[in-house]
Structures are given as structure tokens and as C-alpha cells.
Amino acid sequence: MKIGEFSKKSGCSIQTIRYYEREGLLLNPNRSEGNFRLYDSKALKQLEFVKHCRSLDISLNDTKRLLELKNKPEESCSSVNALIDQQLALVNKRMKELRALKAELQQMASACGSNNTIEACGIIKSLDS
Amino acid sequence: MKIGEFSKKSGCSIQTIRYYEREGLLLNPNRSEGNFRLYDSKALKQLEFVKHCRSLDISLNDTKRLLELKNKPEESCSSVNALIDQQLALVNKRMKELRALKAELQQMASACGSNNTIEACGIIKSLDS
DNA sequence: CTTGACTCTATAGTTACTATAGGATTTATA
């Protein structure tokens, strides 16, 4: 299939597909006579793997590492496990940060019950301190 | 004070200060004879306002809007309130996403109890499906 | 044989910084 169909089947934009190729997350596909990219179902599987990683907020760099590991079936998977643990730690850290943000934003929102002048706005006051 | 002291007092890197100036978040400071930037305590207050906004993940664009509003004390603060509400909605959305991420990552982590070969790794399997 | 849909490469834009390179200026030391 050509890149248009590949894009629709994968739900990835054409530009993103070409970007992933440049970044080494997709193998260089075969080309037609007119230089069009030609994909098969194996390429689709690989792209879906990448999308799955991205949906977990795994960086493209780490995704690339996972793809490389995937091609060494007999090696130990300890670095895979470490990578996921690290990703989990990242998510936990960000959640903690967001909880703090949320608390302060809520407090600020309640500091300005309704419409005031800017001069009297509790939000501006709290941002100013 | 010159930019070095300003940077230390504010906890903002020198490059970031210059960047904020370029982006219109800090007024163009007076210059010394040798063209060095000179700051006063008013500039420091403004930078602290910006930092407070950023610590709440408010974008530089929105921060700029807040600064502009701050200079119109007699206007209604309804857009300030709206901005904070929107920020809160954003935080809530991201928290929801992160909870889903966390759940899937945890499930994946538990799918590979300990060291396996990559071939047998539950994490790789789950990323592949 | 021309129109239109599709594809190609190369390049620039996005956000919020960070990091140089290559000079100029000021301050401290010998």
C-alpha cells in the first residue's frame, strides 16, 4: 500500500510517518518506480508498536530502544522492565506535580468568587504574592 | 542591578531573562553606558509574577495576557477567572490521562514478573498487541 | 492530453527554554 492508505490504516498522519522514518522508527520502505513508498502489514505492525509506546508517553528515543531490543529475542529483558519502571516513576512524579497545581489553582479560583474589577481580583492578588 | 544579580535574586537563568524580554514578558530595561541591562525592584516583582504563572503551568502567552490585564485595574476580571478555569480544566484532563497511563504501565510491569528473555517478556508482548 | 488526486523532498514553525560562538565591557590583580 502507498502512504495514504498506510496513514488511514494506522491513524498516523503522513507527515508523522515520514518523520518516524527519518528518525529510524520505521524501516526504509520499498519504493515504487515513481519513488512512492510502499508498505506491507509488517510495517503496519511496527507502526502500531510505536503508537502504543507513544500512547504511554514513552519517548521516541526509548521507543527506538524497545524496537531494537525486540529484535534480540534471546537476550534478557531486564532493560525493558527498567524502562517501564522508569516511565512509571515519571508518571507518578508528574501526577504529584499536577495535584499540587490543581490545589493552588482551585484555591485561586475560589479567591475570586465572581466578577470583580481586576484591582480587587483575588486571583491577580494571589499571583502577585 | 545588572542581569547577573537579577538572575540570582529571581532564580531565573540569564538566558531565560533575556528570552522573556524578547517575548514581551519583561519591559525593556534601562541600559548602562556600556549597554548592560539595569533592573530595579519593580522588574523583579514582574519577573516573580511571571514565575508564579509558569509554576502553575500557565503558558507564556496567557501569562502575557494576565500581565496586560493587571495593568487595567478598573476593568472586569472575568477573563482572568476564565483563564484560571481553563487552566484547571487542562490540569484535570492531563490528570485523567496520567491515571490511565499509570494503570496500563502497572499492568504491563506486572506482566513480566522478573527477568525473562525478550521473547518471553510480558511487556514486549503487551506493547505488541 | 489535461485535470485532479496523490506523492515526493526540503524547509520552517511550534513551546519554552538552553547552549553556544564571538565580541565588548568592566573589575581585579600584578
Added chain:
DNA sequence: TATAAATCCTATAGTAACTATAGAGTCAAG
């Protein structure tokens, strides 16, 4: 006073993960 060190200046490029053009080539249908 000469020079070295610290500080400052502008301009430019890099970061992550895309997105959006511009300008040209390819291909199928009418």
C-alpha cells in the same frame, strides 16, 4: 598601568515530537 578574569552583549542553533507549508513530480480517469 598592563593584563587577566569576570561579566555582559547579540545572534544563532539546538531540544522534542510533531505540523505545515512550498514547489515539483507521478499516476489514474475522463
